[in-house]
Amino acid sequence: MTRSLTAFVVLSAAFVAMSVVVGLGGANATDVTVATAFNRDWNPTLGVVAKAFAVLGGIEITSLIVLGIAIYLWRHEFRTEAWFVLAFGAVEVLETLYKKLVIHPAPGPSLDHGDGPSITLLFEKNLPMNSFPSGHMVRTVFAYGMLAFVLRRLARPGSRWRAAALPAAAIIILLMALDRLYLEVHWESDVIGGILLGGIGLAASVIWLDRPPVGERG
Numbered sequence: 001m002t003r004s005l006t007a008f009v010v011l012s013a014a015f016v017a018m019s020v021v022v023g024l025g026g027a028n029a030t031d032v033t034v035a036t037a038f039n040r041d042w043n044p045t046l047g048v049v050a051k052a053f054a055v056l057g058g059i060e061i062t063s064l065i066v067l068g069i070a071i072y073l074w075r076h077e078f079r080t081e082a083w084f085v086l087a088f089g090a091v092e093v094l095e096t097l098y099k100k101l102v103i104h105p106a107p108g109p110s111l112d113h114g115d116g117p118s119i120t121l122l123f124e125k126n127l128p129m130n131s132f133p134s135g136h137m138v139r140t141v142f143a144y145g146m147l148a149f150v151l152r153r154l155a156r157p158g159s160r161w162r163a164a165a166l167p168a169a170a171i172i173i174l175l176m177a178l179d180r181l182y183l184e185v186h187w188e189s190d191v192i193g194g195i196l197l198g199g200i201g202l203a204a205s206v207i208w209l210d211r212p213p214v215g216e217r218g
Contacts, residue, residue: 004203004207008207012200015133018196019132019193022104023103023104027187031189034188035111042113050182053175053176054179057136058139059118059135059139060119062143073150091142098193098197099132099133107184111184113182115185133194133196135194136179137194138201140198141194141195141201142202142205144173148169149165177195
């Protein structure tokens with residue numbers, strides 16, 4: 001639990017610092033440099049694959065994963081632990097709030113290659129917002145990180161699920177970060193911000209799940 005608490009504090013401080021830098025325009029030059037580099041390697045065929053992969057970080061799939069974990073915990077008598085789901089809602093609210101408060105316009109039509117299908121695109125068209133932080137990264141870090149944590153915690157020792165959980169989650173998170181940059185729907189700073197905010201929610205959830213039983217506190 002001490003490691004999770006330390007991670008929560010460090011990630012929170014890093015996210016606040018990153019938000020200030022982005023809001024003041026300190027990341028603009030690096031964002032454009034990275035976006036230009038990715039734009040040179042654009043391939044329409046690979047773009048279709050990237051848009052399909054983006055679905056894994058959409059609100060639909062990630063919400064199902066988080067809800068599935070919560071239901072599993074509830075049904076296996078971890079009912080208090082199942083309330084970690086509130087952290088998912090909290091980071092989603094913070095993501096929306098920051099996109100309204102931090103002035104950081106998304107890449108324009110000259111760079112943006114379009115995103116994977118998601119219901120969130122309907123809201124973004126009607127309510128244009130800034131692009132910091134990346135919602136896909138927030139949800140990907142939280143959902144797949146939590147899935148890995150629960151699998152490692154509840155799977156029997158030596159099982160393939162237990163061994164593959166963390167590497168699989170890390171690969172998905174890395175590929176989603178590259179996906180956001182390749183499709184150029186987000187700047188590099190948006191991706192970093194999304195990873196940090198998702199990590200904050202994940203650390204908070206781990207702290208909740210790892211807290212000592214009532215009889216062992218104090």
